[in-house]
Amino acid sequence: MADASGSSMADTLPSKEETPDNLLQVSGNDDVKTDVKAADESEATSDPSVYRYIKEELFTSEIYKVEIRNLPKFVGFNDLKKFLAKHGLNPHKIKLFGKQTFAFVTFRNEEERDKAMKMVHGMQWKGQVLSVRLAKPKADPIVRKRRQEEEESVGGQPPSKRAGGDQEEEPLSVQIANVVTPLWNVPYEEQLRRKEQEVVGVLQRLAKEIGNTNKAMLPWLFAQKGKYNKMCCPLETIQPSPTQTEYRNKCEFLISVGADGEDKTIGFRLGKYKGGSCAVVGPSDTRHVSAEAKRVVSEFQTFIRTTPYSVYSPETYEGHWKQLTVRTTRTKQAMAVVFFNPQKLEEEELSALKNSMREYFTEGDGKDSGVTSLYFVREGQRTSPNPEDMPCELVAGESCIHEELLGLRFRISPHSFFQVNTAAAEVLYSAVGEWAQLDQDSTVLDVCCGTGTIGISLAKRVKKVIGIELCQEAVEDAKVNAKLNGLSNIEFHCGKAEDVFPNILSALVSPHVTAIVDPPRAGLHSKVILSIRRAEHLKRLVYVACNAKAAMNNFIDLCRAPSNRVHGAPFRPVRSMAVDLFPQTMHVEMLLLLERVDYDSQKQQPPPPQQ
Numbered sequence: 001m002a003d004a005s006g007s008s009m010a011d012t013l014p015s016k017e018e019t020p021d022n023l024l025q026v027s028g029n030d031d032v033k034t035d036v037k038a039a040d041e042s043e044a045t046s047d048p049s050v051y052r053y054i055k056e057e058l059f060t061s062e063i064y065k066v067e068i069r070n071l072p073k074f075v076g077f078n079d080l081k082k083f084l085a086k087h088g089l090n091p092h093k094i095k096l097f098g099k100q101t102f103a104f105v106t107f108r109n110e111e112e113r114d115k116a117m118k119m120v121h122g123m124q125w126k127g128q129v130l131s132v133r134l135a136k137p138k139a140d141p142i143v144r145k146r147r148q149e150e151e152e153s154v155g156g157q158p159p160s161k162r163a164g165g166d167q168e169e170e171p172l173s174v175q176i177a178n179v180v181t182p183l184w185n186v187p188y189e190e191q192l193r194r195k196e197q198e199v200v201g202v203l204q205r206l207a208k209e210i211g212n213t214n215k216a217m218l219p220w221l222f223a224q225k226g227k228y229n230k231m232c233c234p235l236e237t238i239q240p241s242p243t244q245t246e247y248r249n250k251c252e253f254l255i256s257v258g259a260d261g262e263d264k265t266i267g268f269r270l271g272k273y274k275g276g277s278c279a280v281v282g283p284s285d286t287r288h289v290s291a292e293a294k295r296v297v298s299e300f301q302t303f304i305r306t307t308p309y310s311v312y313s314p315e316t317y318e319g320h321w322k323q324l325t326v327r328t329t330r331t332k333q334a335m336a337v338v339f340f341n342p343q344k345l346e347e348e349e350l351s352a353l354k355n356s357m358r359e360y361f362t363e364g365d366g367k368d369s370g371v372t373s374l375y376f377v378r379e380g381q382r383t384s385p386n387p388e389d390m391p392c393e394l395v396a397g398e399s400c401i402h403e404e405l406l407g408l409r410f411r412i413s414p415h416s417f418f419q420v421n422t423a424a425a426e427v428l429y430s431a432v433g434e435w436a437q438l439d440q441d442s443t444v445l446d447v448c449c450g451t452g453t454i455g456i457s458l459a460k461r462v463k464k465v466i467g468i469e470l471c472q473e474a475v476e477d478a479k480v481n482a483k484l485n486g487l488s489n490i491e492f493h494c495g496k497a498e499d500v501f502p503n504i505l506s507a508l509v510s511p512h513v514t515a516i517v518d519p520p521r522a523g524l525h526s527k528v529i530l531s532i533r534r535a536e537h538l539k540r541l542v543y544v545a546c547n548a549k550a551a552m553n554n555f556i557d558l559c560r561a562p563s564n565r566v567h568g569a570p571f572r573p574v575r576s577m578a579v580d581l582f583p584q585t586m587h588v589e590m591l592l593l594l595e596r597v598d599y600d601s602q603k604q605q606p607p608p609p610q611q
């Protein structure tokens, strides 16, 4: 699962995304309480510092925010998103508040916001006349919390000390383990059992949903539920990760003040920014981080402590050092990408800093750190929501790293996605290959293909592979990777799957088409699902889900009865399995094989479309 930067990463790591801009991420009604409070405060507060994060050169959609009032009762996040999409509006974030009849919606720019205001204000929806007005940006939670603490402070004592009394705190190594590897003290067998249970829950729910949305499947469903513990299909034994510690090949570390009081510390954030904490703890005791990554962190920490530049504070927006991303490979290469806010530094100062960094890691004390690819990112200069647009300068070494997987070789660029657990990805891809039942006549559609790993691992068995991927850098990698592995029956297309997939699919005439989809956490856009449904020559689909709950709507749409909206025979789930790519955390990857219902071979008439 991942994000636009390429992280399907079912990732527990605190990341740079917890900036104020992202605290109001598009979501359903999950954190209603916090945000009702935030909504009140965005009206009430007059403290200007809580809005300091809105600086002209930074992208934040909070400045293009509106409040839509008088919504019909019981509309959900998806209803509102669809309603706005129907009118050509594409919001950046939507926030609804439980049973309330208002929502906050942000846009990417003034033009889109103004268009929404004009269009939606006065519009009728389910008998309600909507009203729209400008809304204030959300207050920065950490600054708000500090203000609160100051107000509550008695005799200068920080509130944490007052509340804590004599209670002993757990050591920092335990506290951070609880945050980033919450299952660290659970035996691995038990971790696997819990994850399998999660997937059982998903398949049981899917059985219910299929029953509700496709009555023609009820006899089949009834038999399946009877055989498979109320699930819609059999669940095979969960596949463990070959290694359960030090397995991560990519980690995003923050640079901040250490929870132990040490300045300029590189590590994981102990609490959430939303909860008012910026302190970090180094990864030396963190189980899933590799020894190689720990070495890079340690060298980087030594280096930044020699520089005159302070750590960036998301509270004051001052300071420089912000984040370090480390990627390592089995081939003993390491990519380090450091995020630095230049503030008002002159170009010469920045050049001098980059030169000293280059020297340190190529000739100085850092030369044994293992870094083979060193990047410098000017963090404060982001003017767009797309992380690929961030200027990423190569300071030393190679521009890419290379990983080995299933006997193949893969180039990886800084923005490209790559599964974070290489050994477990081999288990996952092997199962995908087996389940897809391919032969020399098959055409494979590798949807959300990243650096081409899945398609490339299958290409020798099939006639043709077509990969589709949003990230330009990943597509370039995928093309190089096909060549590196001597493959010529494979092509890659760059774009959003929802834009390019329908045309690719309708142009395909082969009767042996299999789709393998591996989308980011939120799942596939409904346009992709609808075109899969319409393409009746596509009989088999392997769905790789890094968040099976979030993929539920996709599963339901693949299986629901045909209707005016959904054309083409439905699919039904026939096989499923979990693969543990993320030991010590609750995340797990789920595989679901779906096959097209073949009415002909069942001597069954397709049911009339349901309205």
Ligand SMILES: C[S@@+](CC[C@H](N)C(=O)[O-])C[C@H]1O[C@@H](n2cnc3c(N)ncnc32)[C@H](O)[C@@H]1O
Residues within 6 Å of the ligand: 001, 002, 003, 004, 005, 006, 007, 008, 009, 416, 417, 418, 419, 447, 448, 449, 450, 451, 452, 453, 454, 468, 469, 470, 471, 474, 495, 496, 497, 498, 518, 519, 520, 546
């Ligand atoms: C979970 S990763 C899977 C990548 C690849 N299959 C692998 O195993 O390495 C999801 C990929 O989808 C890409 N992506 C995100 N949104 C997309 C979209 N709308 N259309 C196409 N690709 C998208 C991401 O850049 C990322 O590379």
